[in-house]
Every structure is written in C-alpha cells, then in structure tokens.
Amino acid sequence: MRIYSWNVNGIRAVKRKGFLDWIDEEQPDILGLQEIRIQDHQLKNKLRNIDDYYSYFTFGEKKGYSGVALYTKIEPIDVWHGLGIKRFDREGRVIAAEFEDFYLLNIYFPNGRRNKERLNYKLDFYDAVLDYIEDLRNNGKEVVVCGDYNTAHHPIDLHDPDSNENTSGFMPIEREWLDKLEDHGYIDTYRHFHPEEETYSWWSYRTRARERNAGWRIDYHFISEGLEDRLENADVLTDVMGSDHCPVTITLDLE
DSSP states (O other): OEEEEEEOSOHHHHHHTTHHHHHHHHOOSEEEEEOOOOOGGGOOHHHHOOTTOEEEEEOOSSTTSOOEEEEESSOOSEEEESOSOHHHHTTOOEEEEEOSSEEEEEEEOOOOOSOHHHHHHHHHHHHHHHHHHHHHHTTTOEEEEEEEOSOOOSGGGBSOSGGGTTSTTSOHHHHHHHHHHHHTTEEEHHHHHOTTOOOOSBOOTTTTHHHHTOOBOOEEEEEEGGGGGGEEEEEEOTTOOSSSBOOEEEEEOOO
C-alpha cells in the first residue's frame, strides 16, 4: 500500500498545474492533501469525484485558508473530521480515517511564525494531536500521521539551520515536540531509511529557494512502532512540481 501526502498550496491552483494527470499516472492507494484552500460550494466535480477514489474533505471556516482532503482507493471503515476541539477544528486541519490495519490522520499543522500567540496555538495543537493519537492507539490499532508538520526536526532537515534557530519552524520548543513524538514510539519513516540524506520538501517561493535547493523538510509520515516491520519504503518526491511543497510517500506491506 502506497500512502502519499502533499501540501498543494491550493487545490484549484495545483489542478491547473496538472494534478489530475499526476494522480492518474502515480495511482497512490491513499493520498492526503493539505492546505486545499477551498470551501465546499467551490469544489467542482472533477476534484470531488476522481475515478477509482473515495474522496473526503475538511474545510476551514475562513475562506481561502487551510483545509485538508483525503483520496483513497480503499473504502475506509469510518471517516471523521477534526480533533473534537472547537478552537482547532474551525480551521479545518484534520481529517481521519479508520482502515482495517491502522488509523490514518492527515493533518495540516499550524504555522507559528505570525506572533507569539500563534506559536502557542501551534504548540497546543501539537499536544492535542499527541493525546488524540495515543487514545486511538489504545483502541488496538496502529496509527499513521501524515501531513505538513511545519517544523524541521534536526539541523539536517533544513538548508541553513544556524540562522533559523529563533525562527518558528525550527525553534527548540517545536523540535522538542517531535522528540516527544518519537519517545512515544512513533517513527519518522524517511529518516528510518535515509538517516543522513539532506532532502527537503518545502522551498520558499519568495526567495526562489527551489532553484537553489535551499529548503526545509517539514512534511512527514510518522507511524506507530507496530508498523515498523511492515514499512517497505519512504521517499520525498522532489521532482514533482505544482506547489511550494513536494509529495512525500511511504509503502506498507499489509498482506
């Protein structure tokens, strides 16, 4: 089973850049999108009903902001939206699904760069997610958490770590939460296979960073440790264009 995650920075924008052709060629079994930036009434049939896929969407209350989507060839046992916490759920950042072997959460984690209040919101969101996935795991199934985490974990995960130590997205307090996630038995799937690769998944449009490969790795699949033996591969598809992020993928052997 191939599970993909991609912050598309606007689902209508990425559609104009060949998204439907890409999904037809790539044929992911499950695809989570973040930052779809659309409302329900704006979603056209070509994006709502892609051949061979069940599709689900979580919309933010604010127009043109946030939102996540899930496309899957395997019909989920159940799908739900949000963490059950209003201050987070109004931004449309979480869509979750139950499958036979695992729970999947597709999450667009907040960005904390605007101000201190927003950074605190991001940290509170992080803690709420960890509590939530631990509760799910207590139900007896493994957990996959994919999405744009908006934090680079280690110096190897961004182009210029020294100048970004006080920048949200690489602050110690944000990185400590990713440490905590791993301490709870969740695995950074890309680092599992590529411990020393300097690979990025996001590049700033403003500085033409992609041309210089001056990026950050902030898009992840973390899996609970019970899936480690089933993890076959993880990759970052840096050659896929259409957004300021690129897709990230994992392959699980669930037979």
